[in-house]
Structures are given as structure tokens and as C-alpha cells.
Amino acid sequence: MKKQVPILLAVVASLCPVVGFLLPQPWVDEWMNRRLDEWMVIIASFALVLGVVSVVQVNLHKVRRRSRGWGFSLALLLSLGIMSAFGLFGGQGERADGSLHPFTWVFQFAFSPLQATMFSLLAFYVASASYRAFRVRNVEASLLLVGAVLIMIGRIPLGQAIHPLVPQIAEWIMQFPNTAAQRGIIIGAALGAAAMSIRVMVGIERPYLGKS
Amino acid sequence: MQLQLPGIGEWMAAFFTLCIFSFLYRDNVLYRLAESIFAGVSFGYYIGLARLNTLEPNLFRPLFSDFAGHWPLLIPFALGLILYLRYVPKAAWISNWALAIYIGYYIGVNLIQRLHGEVLPQAKGTMLSLQVPPGQLLGNLVIILGVLTVLIYFFFSSPQRGPLKPAARIGVYYLMISFGASFGYTVMGRISLLIGRLTFVIHEWARPLVRAVFGG
Structure with missing residues (x-):
């Protein structure tokens, strides 16, 4: 049950886009491609929280134990909390009066300059x-x-x-030379990825089972 | 003449920019503070995006506005919630179901995209005619030779001996030219970002500040 069900689910889920591609029927396209695509994006959004919880746990632990550099962990947690609150409870873009929503304001004056400067270093x-x-x-x-x-x-x-x-x-x-090399890299990498996909589809590789 | 000081946003952006640039001197508290804030704001930003651009328009709004027409959305909603069962030790294994469906689906998408969207078009683009004017012929030969030799270099299933060895060597030369081009583009991109940051600090923060304080 713990192993067989996920393997079965993964195999069935992996066949959906393949069937959707091979059977160009409107209803197949609607269910196997469009809807499932939409659903997976929703699941990915929920999965994002898992990563954030992990980061919060690690940094909260550092703050509680007053480990070396705990102040930086505190800064991270505070900025994460503030930006998340703006994103979860506010809007984005401009308000009717032309001012920016806090979420967009922080993006424009903190996230964007920090990211650009980090890369420009x-x-x-x-x-x-x-x-x-x-x-x-x-x-x-x-x-x-x-x-x-x-x-x-x-x-x-x-x-x-x-x-x-x-x-x-x-x-x-x-x-010419760059296009040729890039083509070789793309073809090689794509064949490797396709082979890996087939290994997962037939249940040889099971990344979704984790360490268990 | 009205003196216009930079706004809070400009002050904040300039502060963070200078904090990051302070790393050029050496690793210091201001840089690490800005780095931590960047990490926190990034996570918060992606959480906000998930709600504003995905969950709100694709899940909650359709469900609350027209449940009868959108009830199938309960399936991804339930799968998303199932992911959190990993925090319940006795039921953690159930979270693998959602993960299996997610990974499985994208494995299938990946297979189609890689084969149909990359391998076939790239292979088709390499099958170039050699019955062309001499100027074009050289370019076509360079591409055909390059793709074949790079693929030979990437073929690790058997030792590269005999004629494969020099062919793989030529493939490496092609790769080096390509990596050089990519490196050049990366450098240009980063310098462009640097120019952007310096332009901001000078024109949007320092100059208005100096004008407001000293006039002129």
C-alpha cells in the first residue's frame, strides 16, 4: 500500500500527457492536458509552503538557541513574514488612487534592487x-x-x-559553431531526460518515494 | 525652486544596493543583513505570487463563485492538502500520493516536450542540404560537423577509441567556443545589471539628495 499505490498513481499520471498528445481529441486535450496542467500548478503552490516551512523551522531553531548569526535568521524570518502577509492578505499592482499595494512596493524597492545588485556583483x-x-x-x-x-x-x-x-x-x-554546439547539447540532454522519464514511467526510478 | 528629497522607496533601494556592494570591500554585517532580508523577501514574494496568481484565480475564486461548475477543483485542492500530511508522522506516507501524481504528470509532459519539442526539431534543423552556394555550404558543414562531433563527445556508453577519439576532440572544441560565447553573454548581462544599479544610485538617489541638500 505504501509503495504500490504511489507507483500506480505515478504511472497513470505520467501516461495522461502522453495519451493527450497521441489522441488529439478535444475532450482528451481538455482533461489530459489543460485541466491537469491547471491542477498541477495548484498542487505546486501548496508544495511551495513545504519549502518555506523547512526554512522557517531551521531559522527559528537558530533564533531560539541564539546560535551564531541568529540576528540574520531573525531578519530573514521578519522579512519573510512581512512579505508573506502582504502577499496573502493584500493585492498587487496599483491601487485605484495610483499608489502601489505594499506587496508590489516591497517588490519594487527591496526585492528587485536586491536581486539585481546581487547578480551585478x-x-x-x-x-x-x-x-x-x-x-x-x-x-x-x-x-x-x-x-x-x-x-x-x-x-x-x-x-x-x-x-x-x-x-x-x-x-x-x-x-554556426555556437548553434551546432547548442544543438548537440540540447539533443544529448533531451535524450537523457527522455530516458530518465521512461525509467520513472515504468517504475524503475521512484523519486516520489523519497528515502523510504 | 522646490527641493525634492528621494522617497522612502528610493532610500530603501539605495541602502540595500550599497549594503550588497559593501561585499566588494569584504564580508560584513550589512551585506549579510541584506542577504538575509533578500532570502526572506524572496520566499515571501513567491508565497504571495502563489496566492495572487495561482490559488486565488484558479482555485478559490472559481470554487466560491460557481461551485457546481468547478467542483473537480476539489481534487487538486485535496491533493495539495495531502502534501501537508508529511507533518503527521503516522500518515506521512499518504503525502507521497500527491507527490507521485505531480512528479508522474510532469515526467509524462517532459517526455513529450523533450522528444517532440527538442530532439526532433533540432535533428530536423541539422539535416541541412549540401547542394547550396559555396558561402552557405561552409556554414552548413560547420553545423553538421559540430552537432555530430558534440553528440559523439556526449556518447559515454563505449570508450572513445579509434576514429571516435579525434571526433570527440573536435566536439570539445565546438563546446569550448559555445561556452565562451555563453560566458561572454553572461558577463555582458551582469555588467548591464551593474550599470543599471549604478544609474539608479547616482541619478535617482544621490543626485536628488545632493540637490536637495546643497541646492543647484
């Missing part, structure tokens, strides 16, 4: 990271370096200023 470390990556003197590293430099210079006005051919070379790299 990498720009400062690119030089040292590139140096470390390109220090290995072999053909592969040289190709990586040449590809990166040509793409970066070729996509800005500096490339055109150096030589009119530079942007064209950058474009050629993107259009």
Missing part, C-alpha cells in the same frame, strides 16, 4: 575568474577565451571601431 569578479579560467594554456582554454572576447567586443560599438569584421565574426560564431 559578479561583474566585479569576472576579471579574476577569467584570469583563473584562462590561465590553463591549452587549445580548449584558448578557444573559450577567444570565443568570449570576440562575442563581448563584437556586440558593442568598440568592436566596430576596432575593425568592421569583428562584429561579423561574432555573428558568425553565434550563428
